Amino acid sequence: MFPKGPRFPAVKVPQVPGPNAYNPQEPDFDAYKHGAFLEKTTRFMKENVPDVPGPGAYDADAAAKTTRSSSRAGKPVTDRSAALQHKLEELERIHAENKKSHHLDLEHLKLELSRAQKSAAEHAERADKLKKQNDALESRVQELKKTGTSDQADLRELRMKLRVAEHERAQLAAKQGSAGEARQVLQAAESRRKEEVRERERKLAEVEKGLNSERKKRELAEARLADMKSKGDEELQAARVVANSLEAQLRDTRAAAQQMKGALLDLQKRTGDEEEGLLQRLEQHRMLVAQVATEYGRLASTTVPLSVHSRIKEESAILQMRVLRLERKLANAEGQVIELVNLIRHTKEDKQFLSARLREVDAETAFYSQALKDITQEERLDEPSIYRDLDNSLFSMGHEVLQSQASVQQGLVADSSVWSEFYRLRSDTLLLHSSALVKGLGNAEIQLEQSAAELAQAEGKYTELRATLEAAQVAHAEAQRQLSETTASLQISQVAEASTKKQLEDTRAKAQADVSRVEQALRTQKDANHRLAETAQKCRAAEEALQTEVDQMASELAQAERYQEAYNSLLEEVDALVYRNALAEEEAQRISRFNAEILGHNNPNQRIMYVDRIRRELYETKQKLLMSTRDRDAVAVNNEDLRHELELYKSVAVPPEMKPRTTVTRVGRVPLAIQNVNVISGTRLSESAKSLSSTGSLKKLEPMPEVEYGQGDMTIDELM
CATH class of the missing domain: 1.10.287 (Helix Hairpins)
Structure with missing residues (x-):
């Protein structure tokens, strides 16, 4: 960046006028003494025209002569008062610099506190997001539970259909007519039902896998919440440490103020006789400051x-x-x-x-x-x-x-x-x-x-300039230490003391205000952490409630399996009773037919075959009425389920996550042969299909074929 070498040129013969020959204005070095706080301070020096005359702007010999003559002229009182006034101005400037440094430190701590508050707010937002995600996961679990129950209901329905199909197959196996075609239809229906059962089982397995994945996601979210909570506690501890450091700095500032008061009291008491040597040293230091100012101007002109x-x-x-x-x-x-x-x-x-x-x-x-x-x-x-x-x-x-x-x-x-x-x-x-x-x-x-x-x-460039200024400050501090041993008039000291007290009061008030703001920020941080802990506790309670609900549903599922077994046993008994009833009806028909034949042989003029036919028709009517009643009940139950599902689709009160999925809609599919042929062939094929489907369920209860009416048979009126 800069070549190595001497920082300043060789010292030449001083060409600086004597004391009080001019009144130089001190440059504003305050903006260049705090390297880490450039974001909040004025980084560049104001371009003011210096009032200090440059080198060679006056006669050095004449200035030296006037200096010697003035030093030999008995040290007038005006020179002494001007020197003391300059010394007090230097002390005030040092105090102002210390005040500015303290103010910058406070600003830095405020920035750190604001960063800590911002991080706490971010953690709170993350906690809210995790809470929302947990709610979404819970709703997803509820939805998966509902789909699982619906799939189980469908599975039970398919098992019932499978048993009915097996029963129909057993009935069709007993037939002697169109057994081959019925067997093929039954095998096709059985294969379709088995495929549907496998599909339902596969869907149940997928639902269980999804539930396990949702549980893992919830555990991961809880782990993240715990990590964020620990980070928030660490940041709270860091903020507390910062507050403690602020309090320590405030105590140090107060101690420094007390020391400055003691220094002022010492300044009022001390007097000395070494004014001539100190004035000469002051001239040398002024020469050094002028040289530093020129070098600083040169460096400032070369900066950006x-x-x-x-x-x-x-x-x-x-x-x-x-x-x-x-x-x-x-x-x-x-x-x-x-x-x-x-x-x-x-x-x-x-x-x-x-x-x-x-x-x-x-x-x-x-x-x-x-x-x-x-x-x-x-x-x-x-x-x-x-x-x-x-x-x-x-x-x-x-x-x-x-x-x-x-x-x-x-x-x-x-x-x-x-x-x-x-x-x-x-x-x-x-x-x-x-x-x-x-x-x-x-x-x-x-x-x-x-x-x-x-x-x-x-x-x-700024670092080099700062090093130069630090060297000048060290030299100036040494000069101020030597000047602090001089005495000043009582009136000037009292004025300086009053101004210092006022500045100390202002500093104390500002420090108290800063401490109050820091305490308020800490209180808000504590409140945020408390709310975060309450949120985590609520999440844990919700998780426990969900776990209890899952256990309860598992127990209910086990009870439902027992009920299912009992229902299956009842279905088997009902099938056995139906089979026995069919056998009894066949036997009754056979006996009635035999009785009719006997009576017809004994009394050929009064046959009662027509009465037997009427009784069979009544039996068929009763059987059809029972079958239609059972079909009506099944259709009513299915209609109620469809109406409930439709209300779920159309209802506004039901939340979107509770509504059933609309990706697949179950529709009773009509055989394609009825849709693609004309009316005549469609009706005939539908009649043939209905005959094939009805033979399986009603074959055991099928009545005897009707006997054609012949001449000589008795009518209903004759019987009455």
């Missing part, structure tokens, strides 16, 4: 002006803001890329879902076409025109299925092409934007490096 420094500082701030904006834009671009990736993944999942649905449609179409072919092969000789219509409808249905597959494939291809073009354009835009951001960051870094280099040069 205030306008240049402020301009560099503003440019640095502008560049920092620009860098922050560029970083924010880059973060936004990264977020957009993540959203695009998620959108691509979602599109792929939709494509897979559509392909799976298309495969299911193909399988069902093949199944129904095979069933229709089997039926048409058996009865084509009887009704050729009807089955020709069925063949035409089946052909049209297959053609429509192929057209729908082709349209779906075309839509998928068009969608993929559009998305690929969109991703390509978006990637080009992001690449251009990122290159512009990188270029702007490079320019900003270059400008920052230049400003940092200029600032380092200015700081180096």
Whole structure:
């Protein structure tokens, strides 16, 4: 920075006038004596025109002659009073410098206190954020619990359906007619139900995994909260240490004030006879101060002006803001890329879902076409025109299925092409934007490096200037120590004492105000820590309540399993009773038919076969009434569940996190054969499907075939 060598040029013959030949104005060195507090002080010296004459501006010989003549002229009283006045001014200046240093120390401590308060506020905000995150996690746990209960209910329903299907399979196995077709239908239904059961179990496992992950996240949040609490306690202890140091500095300041009072009293009492030598030394020190002032002026002229420094500082701030904006834009671009990736993944999942649905449609179409072919092969000789219509409808249905597959494939291809073009354009835009951001960051870094280099040069010059001033201050302090041994008049000392007392009172008042502000800040910090502790306690209480609720739900789940086992046993008993009832009804029909035959043989003119037919019809009506009542109850329960779910979707009072998910909506799917064929074939296929489905549940309770009315049979009127 600066070459090594002597700090000042060689000492020449002094060309300084005698004492009181001029009245130099002391430069303002206060802004350059506290290196760590440049942020709050005026860094550069005011450019005032010095009143001190430069070297060679007067005659040195004449000044020396006047000095000797004045020193030999008997030391007039005016010179002595002027010297004492100058000495008092120096003492006042030293006191003012000490006061300013104390004020700067207080400012520094205030800055540290404000930083501590800011960090405490940040910790409080983090605690609030963690609390909100914990609430969100709790709501997520509640939602997962609800989904788990709903999945368990669905699982129980599927198990019930599986048992019903097994029962129907057992009934269909007892039949002798269309056993093959019923077995195929039953196997398909059983496979679908098993797949649904596996899917439900997989979903339950995923829900349990999600619950475990949420628990881990909550534990991590609690650990972070504990760390932040410990950091807040440490910062509180640091603030207390700072307050104690402030109090110690205040006590030191008071002690220094007492010492200054003692020095003033000593100054009033002491007198001496060494004025001539002290005046000569004072002249030498003035020469030294003048030389220091000239050197300081030279150094001040070579330093950076205030306008240049402020301009560099503003440019640095502008560049920092620009860098922050560029970083924010880059973060936004990264977020957009993540959203695009998620959108691509979602599109792929939709494509897979559509392909799976298309495969299911193909399988069902093949199944129904095979069933229709089997039926048409058996009865084509009887009704050729009807089955020709069925063949035409089946052909049209297959053609429509192929057209729908082709349209779906075309839509998928068009969608993929559009998305690929969109991703390509978006990637080009992001690449251009990122290159512009990188270029702007490079320019900003270059400008920052230049400003940092200029600032380092200015700081180096400042350190050298500060070292020079410290040497001058040491010399001046030595001169003041020697001048403190002189005496002063009583009146001037009293005035100085009064002014010093006033300054001490002001300093004491300011120190008390600073201490009160520090205490108030400490109280606010304590309140913030107390609130943080209360928040942590509430979080722990909420966690304990959640744990108890989880335990209670586990116990209720265990009880529900026992109820489920009992319900399954009851279902088995009911199935056995139904089977026995069916056997009893068959036996009763057989006995009634046998009795009717016997009576018909004994009395051929009064047959009662018609009465037997009426009784069978009554039995069928009762059985249908029971089945319809059971179906009505099941439909009512399902309707109530759907209405409750719909109210949850539409209700405003229900919070958003409690509403059910809308990603998948369960809809009762109608077989596709009814949707794709015309009215005639659709109704016939639906009737055949209903006959196939009803044979399984009502086969054991099926009545005997009706006997055609013949001549000679008795009517209801004849029987009455």
